[in-house]
Amino acid sequence: MAVEYRCCEASFFIHIGIIVLLVLFAGLMSGLTLGLMSLSLVDLEVLAKSGTPQDRKHAAKILPVVKKQHLLLCTLLICNAASMEALPIFLDSLVTAWGAILISVTLILLFGEIIPQSVCSRYGLAIGAAVAPVVRVLVWICFPVAYPISKLLDLLLGDGHEALFRRAELKTLVTLHGNEAGKGGELTHDETTIIAGALELSEKKVRDAMTPLSKTFAIDINAKLDRKLMQEILDKGHSRVPVYYEEKTNIIGLILVKNLLSIHPDDEIPVKNVTIRKIPRVPGDMPLYDILNEFQKGHSHMAVVIKQSNLIQQTSNNVDDLRLDIDSQKTNEGSMKTTNPIRRWKSYPDSQNTYRSSSRGKKWSRDAEASVLQIHDAPLPKLNEDEEAIGIITMEDVIEELLQEEIYDETDVQEDQ
Structure with missing residues (x-):
C-alpha cells in the first residue's frame, strides 16, 4: 500500500508539473504571437539601424525569425493549440471531466492569454529576442505541418507585409x-x-509658389538707367530684375543689380546696353522639386512662368547632364540674333554645360557668355499669346514653400517697420 501510495503521489506531482509547463508554454506562444507578429519588418529594420544599442541587438536577433511571418504564425499557433488541447488530458486524470474543463479554461484564460499578452505587448522586443533560439527550434519541429499552411497563406494573401506609410500618414x-x-x-x-x-513639396506646382506678374517689378529694355530708375531698383532691394520688351508679359531676360554698380545715373545708359542674362521659361504645372533641382544646377535662380501647357520638362531617370537650349539663328553679319528667347531645360548626352561630381558638391564647367542674351542691333522678338509670362518664380519662393514660412530680407524688415 505504501508503494502504491508513493506511486500515486509521484504521478500526481508529475501531472501537476506537466500542467504547469503546458500553461506556461501556451502562455509563451500566445504572448509571442502578439509580440512578434505586431512588429513589422519596417519597424525592426528601423530599430536595427537607428535604435538604442540594446534595441539594435534585440532587433538583429528577431529579424531572421520574423522574415517569414506566415511560417512563424503557423508555428506559434500550432504549438499554442497543442498545449491547450493537451492540458485537459492531464487534468482529467486528477479531477472530474467538468472540473478539468473549468480549470483548464481558467488557467488558459488567465495565465495563457491575458497575462502573457499584456507583458509581451509591452516588452515584446526583449522577450522575443530572448526566446528567439527556442522559436527557431519550434519552427523546425513544426515545419512539416506549418510550411504547407504558410505557403498557402502566401499564395492567398501574399508574402509582402512591409507596412510603409503613405505621404499623408x-x-x-x-x-x-x-x-x-x-x-x-x-x-x-x-x-x-x-x-x-x-513632404508637401512634391504635390505643389510652380504656379502655387510663383509671384504673379502684376506684383512683379520689371523694367523695359528700352528704358534708360537714369537716377529715377536706379533709385527705384535700389528701393526694391532685389538682386535680380526681370527685363521685358514692349509688354510686361514678354519677359526676355534679367539683369543682375550688382552689374549696375559701375554705371553712373547721369550717363542715362539704356538698359539694352548693359549685360542682360537669359532667363529660363517654365510651365505653371512644373513640379517644385523639378525646378528646385534645376536651380541647384546654377543656370539661374529665377525663372519666368508661362501659361503654355505643352512646355514639358524632358527628364530621364539617370541623365545627369542638362543644358539650356536657346532657339537662335545667325544674322547676315554672322552675329547671333535671338528669335525665340524661350529657354527649355532639356537633357543631352553630350552637353557642354556639364558638371563634375565631387565628394563635396558639383562643379559646373560652362562658358559664362552662354548665359548672356546677345541683342546687338537686331529687333527683339514678340512671343505668341500662349507663351506669355504669368509670373516669376525664384529659388527663394521654393525655399519658402519648403520651410512653410516667409523669408524676410533687410528690405522686407525695413518696409514692415
Whole structure:
C-alpha cells in the first residue's frame, strides 16, 4: 500500500508539473504571437539601424525569425493549440471531466492569454529576442505541418507585409512626434514644419509658389538707367530684375543689380546696353522639386512662368547632364540674333554645360557668355499669346514653400517697420 501510495503521489506531482509547463508554454506562444507578429519588418529594420544599442541587438536577433511571418504564425499557433488541447488530458486524470474543463479554461484564460499578452505587448522586443533560439527550434519541429499552411497563406494573401506609410500618414506621424503634440515627442516646431513642407513639396506646382506678374517689378529694355530708375531698383532691394520688351508679359531676360554698380545715373545708359542674362521659361504645372533641382544646377535662380501647357520638362531617370537650349539663328553679319528667347531645360548626352561630381558638391564647367542674351542691333522678338509670362518664380519662393514660412530680407524688415 505504501508503494502504491508513493506511486500515486509521484504521478500526481508529475501531472501537476506537466500542467504547469503546458500553461506556461501556451502562455509563451500566445504572448509571442502578439509580440512578434505586431512588429513589422519596417519597424525592426528601423530599430536595427537607428535604435538604442540594446534595441539594435534585440532587433538583429528577431529579424531572421520574423522574415517569414506566415511560417512563424503557423508555428506559434500550432504549438499554442497543442498545449491547450493537451492540458485537459492531464487534468482529467486528477479531477472530474467538468472540473478539468473549468480549470483548464481558467488557467488558459488567465495565465495563457491575458497575462502573457499584456507583458509581451509591452516588452515584446526583449522577450522575443530572448526566446528567439527556442522559436527557431519550434519552427523546425513544426515545419512539416506549418510550411504547407504558410505557403498557402502566401499564395492567398501574399508574402509582402512591409507596412510603409503613405505621404499623408508620414506627415501625421511627424506631427504626433512634435513636442507641441504633448505625446512626448522630441521634434521641435521648426523640424516638424520643414519635414511636412518637404513632404508637401512634391504635390505643389510652380504656379502655387510663383509671384504673379502684376506684383512683379520689371523694367523695359528700352528704358534708360537714369537716377529715377536706379533709385527705384535700389528701393526694391532685389538682386535680380526681370527685363521685358514692349509688354510686361514678354519677359526676355534679367539683369543682375550688382552689374549696375559701375554705371553712373547721369550717363542715362539704356538698359539694352548693359549685360542682360537669359532667363529660363517654365510651365505653371512644373513640379517644385523639378525646378528646385534645376536651380541647384546654377543656370539661374529665377525663372519666368508661362501659361503654355505643352512646355514639358524632358527628364530621364539617370541623365545627369542638362543644358539650356536657346532657339537662335545667325544674322547676315554672322552675329547671333535671338528669335525665340524661350529657354527649355532639356537633357543631352553630350552637353557642354556639364558638371563634375565631387565628394563635396558639383562643379559646373560652362562658358559664362552662354548665359548672356546677345541683342546687338537686331529687333527683339514678340512671343505668341500662349507663351506669355504669368509670373516669376525664384529659388527663394521654393525655399519658402519648403520651410512653410516667409523669408524676410533687410528690405522686407525695413518696409514692415
